[in-house]
Amino acid sequence: xxxxHLDPTDPxxxxxxxxxxxxxxxxxxxxFLRALRLHRETxxxxxxxxxxSVDAARLLRRSARRISGSLHTFRPLLDPDWSEEMRxxxxxLSGTLGLEHAYGARLExxxxxxxxxxxxxxxxxxxxxxxxxxxxxxxxRASGAARVRAAAPVHAGGPADPAPTxxxxxxxxxxxxxxxxxxxxxxxxxxxxxxTALQALGSSRFHAVADKVAVxxxxxxxxxxxxxxxxxxxxxxxxERLTAAVAALPLLTAGHPxxxxxxxxxxxxxxSPHPQDGPWHQVRLLLRLHxxxxxxLHAGNAPVDVRLLAAGQALNRHRDASEAxxxxxxxxxxxxxxxxxxxxLGVLHADQRHEVEAARFAFQQAWQKETVEAV
Amino acid sequence: xxxxHLDPTDPxxxxxxxxxxxxxxxxxxxxFLRALRLHRETxxxxxxxxxxSVDAARLLRRSARRISGSLHTFRPLLDPDWSEEMRxxxxxLSGTLGLEHAYGARLExxxxxxxxxxxxxxxxxxxxxxxxxxxxxxxxRASGAARVRAAAPVHAGGPADPAPTxxxxxxxxxxxxxxxxxxxxxxxxxxxxxxTALQALGSSRFHAVADKVAVxxxxxxxxxxxxxxxxxxxxxxxxERLTAAVAALPLLTAGHPxxxxxxxxxxxxxxSPHPQDGPWHQVRLLLRLHxxxxxxLHAGNAPVDVRLLAAGQALNRHRDASEAxxxxxxxxxxxxxxxxxxxxLGVLHADQRHEVEAARFAFQQAWQKETVEAV
Numbered sequence: 001x002x003x004x005h006l007d008p009t010d011p012x013x014x015x016x017x018x019x020x021x022x023x024x025x026x027x028x029x030x031x032f033l034r035a036l037r038l039h040r041e042t043x044x045x046x047x048x049x050x051x052x053s054v055d056a057a058r059l060l061r062r063s064a065r066r067i068s069g070s071l072h073t074f075r076p077l078l079d080p081d082w083s084e085e086m087r088x089x090x091x092x093l094s095g096t097l098g099l100e101h102a103y104g105a106r107l108e109x110x111x112x113x114x115x116x117x118x119x120x121x122x123x124x125x126x127x128x129x130x131x132x133x134x135x136x137x138x139x140x141r142a143s144g145a146a147r148v149r150a151a152a153p154v155h156a157g158g159p160a161d162p163a164p165t166x167x168x169x170x171x172x173x174x175x176x177x178x179x180x181x182x183x184x185x186x187x188x189x190x191x192x193x194x195x196t197a198l199q200a201l202g203s204s205r206f207h208a209v210a211d212k213v214a215v216x217x218x219x220x221x222x223x224x225x226x227x228x229x230x231x232x233x234x235x236x237x238x239x240e241r242l243t244a245a246v247a248a249l250p251l252l253t254a255g256h257p258x259x260x261x262x263x264x265x266x267x268x269x270x271x272s273p274h275p276q277d278g279p280w281h282q283v284r285l286l287l288r289l290h291x292x293x294x295x296x297l298h299a300g301n302a303p304v305d306v307r308l309l310a311a312g313q314a315l316n317r318h319r320d321a322s323e324a325x326x327x328x329x330x331x332x333x334x335x336x337x338x339x340x341x342x343x344x345l346g347v348l349h350a351d352q353r354h355e356v357e358a359a360r361f362a363f364q365q366a367w368q369k370e371t372v373e374a375v
Numbered sequence: 376x377x378x379x380h381l382d383p384t385d386p387x388x389x390x391x392x393x394x395x396x397x398x399x400x401x402x403x404x405x406x407f408l409r410a411l412r413l414h415r416e417t418x419x420x421x422x423x424x425x426x427x428s429v430d431a432a433r434l435l436r437r438s439a440r441r442i443s444g445s446l447h448t449f450r451p452l453l454d455p456d457w458s459e460e461m462r463x464x465x466x467x468l469s470g471t472l473g474l475e476h477a478y479g480a481r482l483e484x485x486x487x488x489x490x491x492x493x494x495x496x497x498x499x500x501x502x503x504x505x506x507x508x509x510x511x512x513x514x515x516r517a518s519g520a521a522r523v524r525a526a527a528p529v530h531a532g533g534p535a536d537p538a539p540t541x542x543x544x545x546x547x548x549x550x551x552x553x554x555x556x557x558x559x560x561x562x563x564x565x566x567x568x569x570x571t572a573l574q575a576l577g578s579s580r581f582h583a584v585a586d587k588v589a590v591x592x593x594x595x596x597x598x599x600x601x602x603x604x605x606x607x608x609x610x611x612x613x614x615e616r617l618t619a620a621v622a623a624l625p626l627l628t629a630g631h632p633x634x635x636x637x638x639x640x641x642x643x644x645x646x647s648p649h650p651q652d653g654p655w656h657q658v659r660l661l662l663r664l665h666x667x668x669x670x671x672l673h674a675g676n677a678p679v680d681v682r683l684l685a686a687g688q689a690l691n692r693h694r695d696a697s698e699a700x701x702x703x704x705x706x707x708x709x710x711x712x713x714x715x716x717x718x719x720l721g722v723l724h725a726d727q728r729h730e731v732e733a734a735r736f737a738f739q740q741a742w743q744k745e746t747v748e749a750v
Binding site: 114116117118119172174175257258260263264265266267268332337338339340341342343344345346347348349350351354355357358361362 | 489491492493494546547549550632633635638639640641642643707712713714715716717718719720721722723724725726729730732733736737
């Protein structure tokens, strides 16, 4: 079993102490404040969903996650009261800010899948969208297969931006209606998430977090002994939690292509039909914590670990497909929809559950690879 | 590329001539007549769909296919007029006799899939059915994965045998309704096929075929030079047609797990949405002809070629899943069905199309394997 170990032969390894953690937290706090300024400049009075505003929210989440993750992993080196107070606030913030993006990405994924399932290759009056974006979103399942993927419209615009109806010409009535239904439901959810995020950013709760992060940018509340305490035991513990969680995954099944496991509850009467996804989501979070711990140890200059990167991408895909499948199933429970719409949503749900299975296979493949370079 | 070659070092190879073909055809004709007797003893007045009658029909088809296939492959060694007249009649017969079984197997496959998709493991008041049968029918996609598959009722009875309604307790309303709809439609089709087969077996057209086969059992109309003509060129040509057809298949794509190719037209408005299946069906037929030619050359004692066997099973699964997916899509076009029913049929359709993709992957894996033993 290939495992990621912190390299004991690294001559600088022993030198990494709480000081490095403080430097990392200060740097992330500074990033947070920069993203916040960017957001106030663009998001406050710019059009809803403007690209810069989306970027700023993404950067805010990025540093909030890193601060929160480091507080968790290196808990014993930090003032416990401060740390306990800070983490849930950062989690609330990144959760609130992430929803708008998540709904948008989910809609895009489902519309791309509907077009792919309709055998539509190119759309009338539309050139193929930026290949990189399309490949990342839709072609992920065919990585390695040399063929052209269906290109579908990428909705990079705001929540009020409707898909041109002309594109629906290549779809069946059912697929078109399913697309319209999903667009209505997920656009509404996205708009609400956008408002909630704006409200959150104007709330006193947020200002309290921002003030704390501002203090963190210059002064990290380490414990008295932390500056001379090594970070390796905590980083190693984070890695162990990851490897233990991975070991508990059904990787043997996942490594058998077409094991048909992900759709086992596709028609289950159980209202929470996919408890099987939970352990994978958990590994996704633990992998992230491990990655952040590596960043702390390497002072932000951690060499790219291709294996971790591939494994993380597979788990992101797993999460996205799992949620997209749930959204399709949810839309199918809308009262008074046409049978053709429901049928298309059923095909779409199953397609996304197979994407879940494909992502597990991709994770298994990535994880089994030996680490080529030392960490 | 691993290829199946007729072994030129086999000392007996050159001795195989038209005489061997005649012996093979006589043996198959005798099998045909034996199956026919069995059918008359059991099928004539036995209950509709009795097991012996089903077996007899299967044996009739088995020898009819072998005679027909040999007439095709070794055409130049046989009286052309007789051969041209005989083949379409044998094709008609095996086609007519095969339909009843096909509808029954399709219904069983779809009901098993509905139960699997509902996460149902065992059913109230029912012990697990014969493991071998269940594994062959439903567990094919998980071969190698060590886990227990969902066991579902196997309808070995006749077309009038309904599934116990108690089993539907573990299904959602949609899945149960979809199952009932499929059962109604496919049972009707199966009953009609049964009547058609019975009519065919009582027709003068059938009696003419049976008379010809009876003559064939003692007297094979070889051409004058056939008894001393070698069979290898024709057998090699049959193999070449197979390898050429396989070479034209998209095996590179098929070899990439989760390539998402089989569902590309899952929602296509095109009324014949799966032209991509055609070349695979064609390879299935050519593989069968190659197998029969091997039987002729080895006088019925051909060593089992595991690779051919696995490839053939994968292609049978491909055909079965392709037709089951089409049946689910067809059922979804029934007027006035509930959205929940349509949704379940959509999930089922996509599931079977993924089974198509899984079968292509299995074929690719089997075909790439080197032949271990000489033919």
